[in-house]
Amino acid sequence: MTEINRDDVAHLARLAHIDMSDAELDRMAGELAVIVDSVKSVSEIAGPEVPATSHPIPLSNVLREDVVGQLLSQEQALSGAPDAEDGRFKVPAILEED
Template sequence: MSEINRAAVAHLARLAHIEMTAEELDKMAGELDVIVDSIKSVQEVARPEVPATSHPIPLTNVFREDVVGETLSQELALANAPDAADGRFKVPAILDEE
């Protein structure tokens, strides 16, 4: 017997203020029923002796080492800037404040 039927989907659609055609209700009921069946099959496999996992492959540290690499000098960084002042990029003001 289906867990999700057309009447249940119509009720939820009314609660969510979603207008659905008869075809959409039938299609959604079928799709939601497949999802519920899939969850049931996963629940059947989930047993206390089976440890929960967040990732199928054990991972260690996936981050690279935090090592300072080659950096630009202030002069080199500002070399192609359209406008600079006091060792900084100069950009147009975005607020009407003085």
């Protein structure tokens, strides 16, 4: 097991400005050692010949054909607008113009 001692955890806690009790320091030292060992064992197995994966099941995008459907006329599109002018949606100005 990788040696992560209580002093290492106390140092990290000070750097992170985390107050930890003696019991928490002891428990966290053991937990961090297990985590480091787990990462180490995975690193030993995953060599350059093993491709990196982000998902265990291969995924691919399934796209449908881009087919033109029923279109709205300009009048139909503007029929529900609260305000329109010159065949366009009219909205309040948000930028001041010089």
